[in-house]
Amino acid sequence: xxxxxxxxxxxxxxxxxxxxxxxxxxxxxxxxxxxxxxxxxxxxxxxxxxxxxxxxxxxxxxxxxxxxxxxxxxxxxxxxxxxxxxxxxxxxxxxxxxxxxxxxxxxxxxxxxxxxxxxxxxxxxxxxxxxxxxxxxxxxxxxxxxxxxxxxxxxxxxxxxxxxxxxxxxxxxxxxxxxxxxxxxxxxxxxxxxxxxxxxxxxxxxxxxxxxxxxxxxxxxxxxxxxxxxxxxxxxxxxxxxxxxxxxxxxxxxxxxxxxxxxxxxxxxxxxxxxxxxxxxxxxxxxxxxxxxxxxxxxxxxxxxxxxxxxxxxxxxxxxxxxxxxxxxxxxxxxxxxxxxxxxxxxxxxxxxxxxxxxxxxxxxxxxxxxxxxxxxxxxxxxxxxxxxxxxxxxxxxxxxxxxxxxxxxxxxxxxxxxxxxxxxxxxxxxxxxxxxxxxxxxxxxxxxxxxxxxxxxxxxxxxxxxxxxxxxxxxxxxxxxxxxxxxxxxxx
Numbered sequence: 411x412x413x414x415x416x417x418x419x420x421x422x423x424x425x426x427x428x429x430x431x432x433x434x435x436x437x438x439x440x441x442x443x444x445x446x447x448x449x450x451x452x453x454x455x456x457x458x459x460x461x462x463x464x465x466x467x468x469x470x471x472x473x474x475x476x477x478x479x480x481x482x483x484x485x486x487x488x489x490x491x492x493x494x495x496x497x498x499x500x501x502x503x504x505x506x507x508x509x510x511x512x513x514x515x516x517x518x519x520x521x522x523x524x525x526x527x528x529x530x531x532x533x534x535x536x537x538x539x540x541x542x543x544x545x546x547x548x549x550x551x552x553x554x555x556x557x558x559x560x561x562x563x564x565x566x567x568x569x570x571x572x573x574x575x576x577x578x579x580x581x582x583x584x585x586x587x588x589x590x591x592x593x594x595x596x597x598x599x600x601x602x603x604x605x606x607x608x609x610x611x612x613x614x615x616x617x618x619x620x621x622x623x624x625x626x627x628x629x630x631x632x633x634x635x636x637x638x639x640x641x642x643x644x645x646x647x648x649x650x651x652x653x654x655x656x657x658x659x660x661x662x663x664x665x666x667x668x669x670x671x672x673x674x675x676x677x678x679x680x681x682x683x684x685x686x687x688x689x690x691x692x693x694x695x696x697x698x699x700x701x702x703x704x705x706x707x708x709x710x711x712x713x714x715x716x717x718x719x720x721x722x723x724x725x726x727x728x729x730x731x732x733x734x735x736x737x738x739x740x741x742x743x744x745x746x747x748x749x750x751x752x753x754x755x756x757x758x759x760x761x762x763x764x765x766x767x768x769x770x771x772x773x774x775x776x777x778x779x780x781x782x783x784x785x786x787x788x789x790x791x792x793x794x795x796x797x798x799x800x801x802x803x804x805x806x807x808x809x810x811x812x813x814x815x816x817x818x819x820x821x822x823x824x825x826x827x828x829x830x831x832x833x834x835x836x837x838x839x840x841x842x843x844x845x846x847x848x849x850x851x852x853x854x855x856x857x858x859x860x861x862x863x864x865x866x867x868x869x870x871x872x873x874x875x876x877x878x879x880x881x882x883x884x885x886x887x888x889x890x891x892x893x894x895x896x897x898x899x900x901x902x903x
Contacts, residue, residue, distance in 0.1 A: 424443070427441070427443040427444075428440065428441075428443075431480075432473065432480075434793070434794060435473040435480055435482070435793065435795075436468070436471050436472050436473050436482060436790065436791060436793045437468050437472060437473065438464060438468055438472035438473035438474055438475075438483070439460075439464055439467075439468075439472075439474065441475035444477070444478060444628055444630055444631055445477060445624065445627075445628045445631060446474070446475025446476055446477050446478065446479070446627070446628070447460075447474050447475050447476070448475075448476065448477060448623065448624065448627060448628060451778075451888070452620060452623065452888060455884070455885055455886065455887055455888050456777040456884050456885075456887060456888055456889060456890055457777040457778060457806070457888065458774065458777060458806050458807075458810060461474075461483065461485060461777075461804055461806060461807045462807055462810060464483070465483075465485045465486075465807055469791075470484065470485045470486035470488075470489045470791075471483070471484060471485075471489060471790055471791040471793070472485075474802075476627045476778075476800075477624075477626075477627035477628035477629075478628065478630075479505075479627065479781075479800055480799065480800065481781060481800040481801070481802050482790060482793075482795060482799060482800065482801045482802070483802050483804045484790075484801065484802065484803055484804060485804040485807040485808070486807075486808065486811070487808050487811070487814070487837065487838045487840070489791075490803050490808065490840075490844050490845075491844070493790065493801070493803070493845075494782075494803055494844050494845030494846075495844065495845055497788070498845050498846045499785065499846070500784055500785055500786060500788050501782045501783075501784060501785070501801055501845060501846075502524075502528075502782070502785060502845070502846040502847065503524040503525070503528075503782060503783040503784070503785050504521065504522055504523070504524055504528075504780065504781065504782065504783060504847070505781035505782060505783040505798075505800040506522075506783070507522065507626075507781070508629075509625075509626045509640065509644075510522050512640075512641075512644050513644050513647055513648065514699075514703045514706070515699060516699065518697075518699050518700050518702075518703035518704075519531075519700070519703035519704050519706060519707045520532050520535060520704055520707045520850065521707045521711075521780075522703075524783075527695070530695060531700065531704060532850065534680075534683065535676070535704065535708070535850060536850065538673070538676055538679040538680070539589070539676070539850075539851075539854075541672075541673070541679070542589060542673070542675065542676065542679075544851075544853050544854055545853040545854075545857070549854065549857060550752060550753055550857060550861065552585060552588055553585055553857060553858055553861045553862070554750055554752070554861065554865075556581035556582075556584050556585055556862075557581070557750060557861060557862065557865045558750075559580075559581060559584070560577055560578065560581050560862070560865075560866065561869060563577050564577060564870065564899050565901075567899075568899060568900070568901060569898060569899070569900055570898065571875040571876065571896040571897070571898055572896060572897065572898075572899065573896055574724065574872070574895070574896070574897045574899070575717075575720075575721045575724075575892055575893060575894055575895065578717065578720050578721070578862065579607065579713075579717050579892070580595060580603065581862065582712070582713055582716050582717050582720065582858065582862075583595055583603060583606075583607075583713050583717075585712070585854070585858060586708065586709055586712030586713050586716075586854075587709070588675065589675060589676060589708070589712065589854075590658075590675060590676045590677060590705050590708050590709055590712075591658045591662070591675055591676075591677055591705075592662075592674045592675035592677070592678070602654070605650060605654075606650065606651070606654060609646065609647065609650045609651065610713075610714065612646065613643070613647065614889075614891050614892075616638060616643050617643070617889070618887045618888045618889050618891075619637060620635070621635040621636070621637040621638075621639075622637075622638075622640055622643065623888060625639065625640040626640065651706060652702055652706075655702040655705045655706065655709075656698075656702055658677060658705075659677055659681070659698070659701055659702060659705070662675075662677045662678055662681055663681055666678045666681060666682070668681075668682060668685055676704075676705070676708060677701070677705065680696065680701050680704070681701070683696055684696040684697075684701070707850075708850075708851070711849070711850065711851055712851050712854065712855075715775065715849075715855065716854075716855050716858050716859070717892055718773070718775050718890060718891060718892045719769070719770060719773055719775060719841075719855075719859060720858075720859065720862060720863070721880075721892040721893040721894075721895075722769055722772075722773035722775070722882075722890075722892075722893060723765070723766060723769040723770075723773070723859070723863055724863075724866075724872065724880075724893070724897075725879070725880040725881075725882050725893040725895070726765075726768075726769050726772060726773075726821050726882060727765065727769075727867070727872070728872060728873075728874055728879040728880060728897070729821075729879045729880070729882055730821045733765060733821075733823065734867065734871070734872065736761055737761060737762055737765055737867050738867060738868070738871070738902065740759055740760075740761045740762060741759070741762070741864070741867065741868045744758045744759055745868055747903055748868070748869055748901075748902075748903035750865060751861065751864040751865050751868055752861070753857065753860065753861070755864070756860060759864065760827060760831060760832055760833040761823060761827065762860070762863070762864050763826070763833050763860070764823035764824065764825075764826035764827050764833060765823045765863075766859050766860060766863060767823070767826045767833075767836075767839055768821060768822060768823040768825065768826060769821075770839070770841040770859075771809045771815065771839060771841070772819075772821050772882075773841075773890060774805075774806050774809050774810070774841075774890065775841070775889075775890040776805055776806060776841075776843075776890075777806050777888070777889065777890065778802065778804075778806075779802050779803050779804060779805050779806075779843060780802070780803070780843065780847055781800045781801075781802055782800070782801045782802065782803070782845075782847065783798055783799065783800055783801070784796070784797050784798060784799050784801060785797065803843060803844055803845065805840055805841065805843060805844075808838055808840060809838070809839070809840075809841070811838065814836065814838045815838075826839075842855070868902070869901065869902060869903070870899040870900060870901060870902060871899070871900040871902055872897050872898075872899055873897060873898045873899075873900065874895075874897060874898070875895065875896040875897055875898060877895070877896065879895070880893040880894070880895035881893070
């Protein structure tokens with residue numbers, strides 16, 4: 411009798427897992443009980459080929475299970491426009507992530523929040539960043555100061571093997587920290603910056619382990635696996651990052667002049683708005699927790715994604731024969747000296763822009779994009795989708811679409827150059843995502859990529875170290891992380 415009951419329970423369990431819970435969702439790969447399709451993704455890191463194969467098999471709308479969560483994947487550009495642009499309000503929410511809630515101490519920041527709270531703070535951030543010079547000459551000047559600092563550091567080790575990614579990482583951190591907190595990590599702040607970068611390297615190593623991935627998406631199984639726990643990783647984050655942010659915020663609170671309208675950085679602008687809101691009796695909308703978590707969003711997005719992309723651009727240039735020479739031939743015609751390249755030169759450097767575009771496409775640093783959530787019941791490709799369902803704009807599949815980008819794994823900047831030698835606009839190039847959750851700092855990131863890369867290669871010939879060019883293989887991790895390498899720089903002028 412017991413065996414019969416156990417057998418019946420097993421049949422019911424499998425029937426629910428393999429059929430019943432999937433019956434009203436778009437078809438997709440068969441999920442394993444509790445862990446979904448996580449094993450398939452982990453076997454084919456970083457996951458591009460899984461998504462491409464499933465798109466060929468099920469079409470551009472299908473269901474992928476991340477642990478016990480069903481995620482409706484949107485994998486073609488036309489379908490992305492139809493979903494996230496033409497019906498953007500339906501998909502503007504963020505799917506809740508307990509992992510991030512634990513880190514943040516609740517639903518705070520911009521990335522993890524929804525509704526009126528999210529829209530208010532996104533608008534405020536965009537407005538504040540514009541006032542601080544985003545997209546303007548003021549921001550360019552801040553970036554060019556860092557270009558000059560890169561030159562000083564690299565010139566000290568000219569024609570020797572040096573850690574170029576480390577120098578660039580410091581420069582990118584200086585830009586975003588000036589935006590958020592108004593100062594650079596100079597020599598007096600070196601130890602402070604080292605602690606933050608050490609933590610980011612620690613997170614990079616731990617976040618991609620099978621245990622952490624399973625704890626994040628399939629906690630019922632993940633918590634029993636051996637290795638350092640998600641809880642311990644979160645505690646280290648809290649101790650370091652929030653101590654840093656809260657210290658800077660309190661320093662600002664003590665020093666700023668609340669009677670002036672203009673602000674020197676984002677933290678100052680926020681604290682002034684907070685005081686206005688509190689004077690009107692609202693102590694929740696612009697809270698201290700919200701400020702520290704918005705700083706986290708801006709700081710990590712402004713440092714991590716830009717730094718990753720920069721190192722991959724250099725890695726591709728160093729690996730693909732003839733690219734550096736062609737870039738520098740164009741630079742010599744347009745710039746012709748060791749003067750700083752500025753955004754005024756951008757339209758005259760189509761091949762430089764093409765290299766950056768192709769690097770972003772090939773680097774493809776978001777194997778799985780942000781999990782959106784439907785704000786109401788809706789229909790996708792004929793399938794009824796309930797409110798609160800996770801929907802993903804699968805950018806990686808678009809960037810590897812053979813119809814738009816033939817031979818997609820081949821690095822070929824010429825695909826962005828038209829028959830007249832001009833830069834060709836390709837709508838499907840969407841590394842900063844699409845829709846109402848599109849990257850907040852896209853303008854800054856684009857400016858940084860252009861100014862750092864064009865100036866680096868205008869001043870130096872970049873050659874591999876004795877270890878050879880950096881690897882461009884991504885198959886060892888579930889995510890895409892910065893390239894670590896040394897290079898030999900030789901002055902060109």
